[in-house]
Amino acid sequence: MKQMKTPLVVLNFKTYTESTGKNAVRIAGMCADVSNETGISIIAVPQLSDLRAVAEIGIPVFAQHIDGISPGSHTGSVLAEAASDSGAIGTLINHSERRLTLADIDSAIQAADRAGLATIVCSNNIATTKAAAALEPDFVAIEPPELIGSGIPVSTADPGIVSGAANAVSGINPDVQVLCGAGISKGEDMQAALKLGTVGVLLASGIIRAPDPGDALRDLVSGI
Amino acid sequence: MKQMKTPLVVLNFKTYTESTGKNAVRIAGMCADVSNETGISIIAVPQLSDLRAVAEIGIPVFAQHIDGISPGSHTGSVLAEAASDSGAIGTLINHSERRLTLADIDSAIQAADRAGLATIVCSNNIATTKAAAALEPDFVAIEPPELIGSGIPVSTADPGIVSGAANAVSGINPDVQVLCGAGISKGEDMQAALKLGTVGVLLASGIIRAPDPGDALRDLVSGI
Amino acid sequence: MKQMKTPLVVLNFKTYTESTGKNAVRIAGMCADVSNETGISIIAVPQLSDLRAVAEIGIPVFAQHIDGISPGSHTGSVLAEAASDSGAIGTLINHSERRLTLADIDSAIQAADRAGLATIVCSNNIATTKAAAALEPDFVAIEPPELIGSGIPVSTADPGIVSGAANAVSGINPDVQVLCGAGISKGEDMQAALKLGTVGVLLASGIIRAPDPGDALRDLVSGI
Amino acid sequence: MKQMKTPLVVLNFKTYTESTGKNAVRIAGMCADVSNETGISIIAVPQLSDLRAVAEIGIPVFAQHIDGISPGSHTGSVLAEAASDSGAIGTLINHSERRLTLADIDSAIQAADRAGLATIVCSNNIATTKAAAALEPDFVAIEPPELIGSGIPVSTADPGIVSGAANAVSGINPDVQVLCGAGISKGEDMQAALKLGTVGVLLASGIIRAPDPGDALRDLVSGI
Numbered sequence: 001m002k003q004m005k006t007p008l009v010v011l012n013f014k015t016y017t018e019s020t021g022k023n024a025v026r027i028a029g030m031c032a033d034v035s036n037e038t039g040i041s042i043i044a045v046p047q048l049s050d051l052r053a054v055a056e057i058g059i060p061v062f063a064q065h066i067d068g069i070s071p072g073s074h075t076g077s078v079l080a081e082a083a084s085d086s087g088a089i090g091t092l093i094n095h096s097e098r099r100l101t102l103a104d105i106d107s108a109i110q111a112a113d114r115a116g117l118a119t120i121v122c123s124n125n126i127a128t129t130k131a132a133a134a135l136e137p138d139f140v141a142i143e144p145p146e147l148i149g150s151g152i153p154v155s156t157a158d159p160g161i162v163s164g165a166a167n168a169v170s171g172i173n174p175d176v177q178v179l180c181g182a183g184i185s186k187g188e189d190m191q192a193a194l195k196l197g198t199v200g201v202l203l204a205s206g207i208i209r210a211p212d213p214g215d216a217l218r219d220l221v222s223g224i
Numbered sequence: 225m226k227q228m229k230t231p232l233v234v235l236n237f238k239t240y241t242e243s244t245g246k247n248a249v250r251i252a253g254m255c256a257d258v259s260n261e262t263g264i265s266i267i268a269v270p271q272l273s274d275l276r277a278v279a280e281i282g283i284p285v286f287a288q289h290i291d292g293i294s295p296g297s298h299t300g301s302v303l304a305e306a307a308s309d310s311g312a313i314g315t316l317i318n319h320s321e322r323r324l325t326l327a328d329i330d331s332a333i334q335a336a337d338r339a340g341l342a343t344i345v346c347s348n349n350i351a352t353t354k355a356a357a358a359l360e361p362d363f364v365a366i367e368p369p370e371l372i373g374s375g376i377p378v379s380t381a382d383p384g385i386v387s388g389a390a391n392a393v394s395g396i397n398p399d400v401q402v403l404c405g406a407g408i409s410k411g412e413d414m415q416a417a418l419k420l421g422t423v424g425v426l427l428a429s430g431i432i433r434a435p436d437p438g439d440a441l442r443d444l445v446s447g448i
Numbered sequence: 449m450k451q452m453k454t455p456l457v458v459l460n461f462k463t464y465t466e467s468t469g470k471n472a473v474r475i476a477g478m479c480a481d482v483s484n485e486t487g488i489s490i491i492a493v494p495q496l497s498d499l500r501a502v503a504e505i506g507i508p509v510f511a512q513h514i515d516g517i518s519p520g521s522h523t524g525s526v527l528a529e530a531a532s533d534s535g536a537i538g539t540l541i542n543h544s545e546r547r548l549t550l551a552d553i554d555s556a557i558q559a560a561d562r563a564g565l566a567t568i569v570c571s572n573n574i575a576t577t578k579a580a581a582a583l584e585p586d587f588v589a590i591e592p593p594e595l596i597g598s599g600i601p602v603s604t605a606d607p608g609i610v611s612g613a614a615n616a617v618s619g620i621n622p623d624v625q626v627l628c629g630a631g632i633s634k635g636e637d638m639q640a641a642l643k644l645g646t647v648g649v650l651l652a653s654g655i656i657r658a659p660d661p662g663d664a665l666r667d668l669v670s671g672i
Numbered sequence: 673m674k675q676m677k678t679p680l681v682v683l684n685f686k687t688y689t690e691s692t693g694k695n696a697v698r699i700a701g702m703c704a705d706v707s708n709e710t711g712i713s714i715i716a717v718p719q720l721s722d723l724r725a726v727a728e729i730g731i732p733v734f735a736q737h738i739d740g741i742s743p744g745s746h747t748g749s750v751l752a753e754a755a756s757d758s759g760a761i762g763t764l765i766n767h768s769e770r771r772l773t774l775a776d777i778d779s780a781i782q783a784a785d786r787a788g789l790a791t792i793v794c795s796n797n798i799a800t801t802k803a804a805a806a807l808e809p810d811f812v813a814i815e816p817p818e819l820i821g822s823g824i825p826v827s828t829a830d831p832g833i834v835s836g837a838a839n840a841v842s843g844i845n846p847d848v849q850v851l852c853g854a855g856i857s858k859g860e861d862m863q864a865a866l867k868l869g870t871v872g873v874l875l876a877s878g879i880i881r882a883p884d885p886g887d888a889l890r891d892l893v894s895g896i
Contacts, residue, residue, distance in 0.1 A: 076289030524737030
């Protein structure tokens with residue numbers, strides 16, 4: 001389940017109205033169409049309450065967050081097994097909007113492993129990307145916080161942080177693959193990201209809030 | 225939507241294996257049966273990823289937690305509108321296993337009001353119950369943390385805290401109704417809770433992990 | 449110790465360079481001078497590591513934060529008795545830059561009571577001010593977050609929130625006194641605050657970062 | 673300043689009554705005596721409000737925690753420069769009783785570097801120790817949480833975790849030195865720790881709450 005065909009587009013639905021409930025299913029349908037047309041893997045990352053409905057579309061689905069817990073008394077937490085049961089095949093961990101302690105990132109990776117979920121640990125700079133890679137997730141995703149939602153793509157604004165992260169991770173653990181995010185929305189951004197040593201991109205508003213998300217996705221994966 | 229028939233049983237599914245995924249639906253079915261047999265309102269409180277499937281059973285469903293956010297960039301948070309869209313008609317806020325800041329409890333109540341969700345704010349002693357009531361939720365639920373999951377019912381172990389909370393809340397805001405929880409599992413516990421001035425109980429393991437949860441529910445509401 | 453002469457000026461030193469270490473002692477000296485000249489109570493609120501040196505100046509000193517803990521294994525937490533031992537006679541609790549859970553605000557007030565520290569619980573709107581007052585601190589201090597550090601005084605930008613908070617608190621517990629903060633720096637701001645039903649003000653950058661903090665303090669308390 | 677003579681004893685004063693205020697100064701005096709008698713470096717780690725008084729004893733002093741902030745509006749946070757100004761030459765970061773997010777551990781190390789403080793990042797298992805080492809602190813200190821305060825020394829209860837951490841760290845960054853903690857109190861525990869590849873120990877209650885802390889310290893460093 002953890003073998004994903006690269007390059008990879010990871011589309012974070014966040015808590016936008018445009019990607020909640022029926023809109024989540026609609027956007028996921030566009031992801032399926034573009035993936036079928038182009039053969040590029042597109043992962044949908046909807047809110048928890050939409051996981052099951054989005055997974056039924058037939059595309060790979062990740063949770064936005066899980067907690068490093070075992071089944072038990074954890075009201076309001078996200079159990080890895082519950083995410084898996086709802087159709088998720090992986091999860092983001094430590095997104096910049098949901099930071100975890102170091103010990104909890106490690107516990108969340110262990111919980112994901114237990115439930116068979118692939119893991120993408122998010123990080124904010126080269127040092128924390130190296131640290132995240134030392135925890136042996138499947139992927140790390142470097143996203144400089146100041147560029148998230150900025151419309152300024154990290155792959156052109158700060159290419160050194162992306163290639164630096166890719167190099168640093170291969171020194172720590174070559175089995176960990178690197179994604180990058182923040183400000184990514186166009187085909188040229190994604191191509192630049194791949195040239196810098198990543199296997200794909202993590203993005204959100206650039207697609208979800210585009211006038212036509214399907215067209216935006218087609219542009220993103222064009223020329224790969 | 226916020227008018228609930230009392231007395232009220234609020235059954236927290238937590239993150240128990242016994243109440244995740246298909247098991248959540250199964251337990252919800254038992255709640256529906258007992259509610260139909262007895263006319264007592266039973267609210268199911270499953271994990272977020274199970275909200276939709278449980279709501280389809282046709283019983284009232286609450287979320288375990290929502291965040292005090294508006295739609296936007298809040299990866300991994302729980303949007304009130306998403307919970308509502310999935311079939312929830314209310315939510316717990318500030319459960320002892322998911323404590324919030326005072327400002328965030330207030331924001332969460334506002335978010336719930338915006339999305340039309342009823343609110344149960346959990347508290348740990350008389351002082352915090354009064355404070356919670358000042359925020360004008362629909363319900364407060366006092367649960368002494370040391371008794372949660374203990375099997376020792378708060379209504380007999382510490383009746384003064386329950387009646388004290390009920391009195392204090394009526395002085396602050398008589399429109400706020402009081403629940404109690406912690407160690408509740410039997411009919412006599414619930415009857416004691418109602419005599420002490422509450423309109424119902426919040427409970428979890430005493431039912432979910434009972435050998436036969438349906439029988440445990442029947443015992444709980446017997447004699448009311 | 450908890451009887452403080454009002455009106456009251458509470459000067460938060462935050463973690464500004466201008467009020468750290470020797471600068472903290474220097475600013476505290478100005479507070480002492482202005483207090484001696486005018487008879488107005490001025491409370492200094494330095495960082496923990498500066499508590500003892502500032503207290504030796506001979507003015508009333510509060511901590512910026514304490515934790516709701518008892519003596520024990522709490523590395524990196526602030527013990528009420530340690531603050532008291534260093535010369536603090538009170539503490540801020542739940543400042544907008546150091547928000548606490550509702551249960552922890554209550555525990556911190558209990559810890560302060562145990563150590564003989566006066567308490568100022570900070571809040572962000574009328575609802576949370578009422579909730580804070582229900583916990584029976586000595587003071588609540590309402591500070592709309594959007595005005596903190598803005599230079600726009602709450603007492604003129606939003607007088608209704610100040611008088612509303614003062615009225616609401618007197619309905620909950622007339623023994624709790626009300627302060628206000630955010631954007632306060634001038635004598636007219638403080639006078640407006642007192643007319644709106646408060647017993648004083650909480651302020652920081654308007655004094656600490658003024659060209660001459662002593663002159664700014666003199667202006668603040670002029671005309672009272 | 674960052675060159676510390678090893679082996680190293682790091683004595684965490686926590687928030688024990690036995691090591692608060694005057695008691696902190698008394699225990700620090702014992703540390704000075706034993707260090708002078710034996711030539712072993714003993715670092716005292718008192719509460720923030722006791723930093724200055726303990727530093728005046730003339731022994732090396734670390735803070736229990738700093739925040740990854742710059743000077744500014746951070747009420748209730750610990751500024752690295754304030755700790756340094758009070759006499760600290762280093763700091764613990766991410767103690768198990770004060771866990772930080774991964775991003776905040778990194779920011780705290782940067783803040784410490786800026787203020788000239790040495791850094792000990794605490795961790796709970798081999799994976800998080802590797803991650804901590806990737807952030808390039810001066811030291812990492814592995815402490816299995818279940819053994820902290822247990823009286824069961826990690827160096828005999830789980831020697832593999834200590835040697836495993838030491839090996840893993842040398843693979844990540846040989847400039848980072850390894851400490852271990854949890855349950856350490858006797859000379860044989862410390863000797864075992866050094867044989868397993870560490871340069872010293874982090875300990876607390878085993879010394880602070882001993883009938884005679886000075887004797888306990890003498891026993892700890894005997895035979896090195």
